[in-house]
Amino acid sequence: MSTLSYETELDKLLKGSNISHDLPVSQLVERALERKEGILTSTGALRATTGKYTGRSPQDKYIVEETSIKEKINWGSVNQPISKEVFENLYKKVLAYLETKDEVFVSKNFAGADIGYRLPIRVVNEYAWHNLFARQLFIRPNAEELLTHEAEFTVISAPGFKADPNLDGTKSETFIIVSFEKRTVLIGGTEYAGEIKKSIFSIMNYILPERNVLSMHCSANVGDEGDVALFFGLSGTGKTTLSADPSRHLIGDDEHGWSHTGVFNIEGGCYAKCINLTEEKEPEIFNAIRFGSVLENVMLDENRTPDYNDTTLTENTRAAYPIELIPNCVIPSVAGHPNTIIFLTADAFGVLPPISKLTKEQAMYHFLSGYTSKLAGTERGVTSPEATFSTCFGAPFLPLPAYRYAEMLGEKINQHDVQVFLVNTGWSGGQYGVGKRMNLTYTRAMVQAALLGELHSVETVVDSIFGLHIPTRCPGVPDEVLQPKETWEDKEAYDNKAKELASKFQENFMKFDKVSDIIRNAGPKF
Secondary structure, eight states, rough: OOHHHHHHHHHHHHTSSEEEEEOHHHHHHHHHHHHHSSSOOTTTTTEEEOOTTTSSGGEEEEEEOOOTTTTTTTBBTTTEEHHHHHHHHHHHHHHHHHHHHEEEEEEEEEEOOOOSOOEEEEEESSSHHHHHHHHHHHHHOOOHHHHOOOOSSEEEEETTOOHHHHOOOOOOEEEEETTTTTEEEESSSSSHHHHHHHHHHHHHHHHHTTTOOOEEEEEEOOTTOOOOOEEEETSSSSSSHOOTTTSSEEEEEEEEOOOOOOEEESSEEEEOOOTTTTTOOOHHHHOOSSSTOOSSSEETTTOOOOEETOOOSSOOEEEEEGGGSSBBOSSOOOOOOEEEEEEEEOTSSSOOOOOEEOOOOOOHHHHOEOOOOTTTTSSSTOOOOOOEEGGGGGGGGGOHHHHHHHHHHHHHHHHTTEEEEEOOOOOESSSTTTTTOOOOHHHHHHHHHHTTTTOOOSHHHHEEOOEEEEEEESTTOOOOHHSSSGOOOOOOOHHHHHHHHHHHHHHHHHHTTEEETTHTTHHHHH
């Protein structure tokens, strides 16, 4: 099937009488309510549930094995190959399925706030609430841009179409397939809206480095003086919380590019975790959840008031809203080169310092490692904290080999003299179950000190196992909190836990065979 025939078949679908193009937010909400896809909450947000899939399905994500990209992709468990024949067969079936629907929703959007690097995209949805989600998460064209918009990638999402693994060549009823040659993402069998967002991020992680732009799974903000900060971290480390700072301006909460002119948001909205959300701790996020926003899998009380502490459906409750609903956001979401990079980790072993300064080589080591902890009780069979490593803090979304992204980061740190810090938002005074979670007030003070340059001239001590440079003082933080070993009553237990975690770092890093010894030696030693 040629690219032309793909376009012809899709054009035929998009010209059908059942297609609704670029509906405004109000009409998409109305359609979702009419079709019983969701209900309105007391805040005005639309709440939808996603059935048995309350998160991504990485085992069902594929890239079509095509000649033009075959030698570039880092094939494996993350980037699973699938044949052109399987993709073409499913493509025809999904289009035929959508032709039978009473109404299908299409919107034109962009990925990339910097117009020099933005990708025009089109999203085709079986569900109205999915189209609302896409409209709020991606960058919305104005009336003039809509007239000239020509999609370079199309996402087709049909949750109601379920694959037959025996006939369709998939592992399950669910599939998320990217074809770079056909410039199409095909999604079926899952109602989880995050697949739409993350499929485009995966595509940008392929496209941008090819244009010498570093794509990053991070949040970003900027101060009044133009000083830019990046926050990298896996789920639960505080990336969204710490970047939504009322004293700074939000560039974006999740996905960014770093070009020769500076950083830019890949999206036009935010996709925040809602678990234990309160107005007191996160007012910007809490107050952004209003009409036009989408809540995923959040439980409601009898008055339809969201209960953010209720995990009946999942701990992965989410809110999607346009970035404009954050009072101090930057529009358009572009800024200059970063001055500071913060790597966030929630260390449940309780042995990493609450804040430490990294050399460039250490920054590349910890960027490649992407460490945090999986806690006991979060998954069946997990009875004690487990070290979790996600390459470049975004392994599920990286089509290219990890060293490509790490090398680009190292070059940019050198070029722009960026200060890099590792911040532990996890446990202090003992491991999970013994110690306590790091005080958020202290963490905010440490991050603020890093951003204001208050730690540049502070004396540091070098951790004997991890080699990290730990400040001896920080405004607003007791000195004894800064040295992790001093917060443990049992110093021998600390040493044992530190060595245990260090060995896990070393074991994980063995998979990077193309990394220089200088970077490899920047990791823990004992």
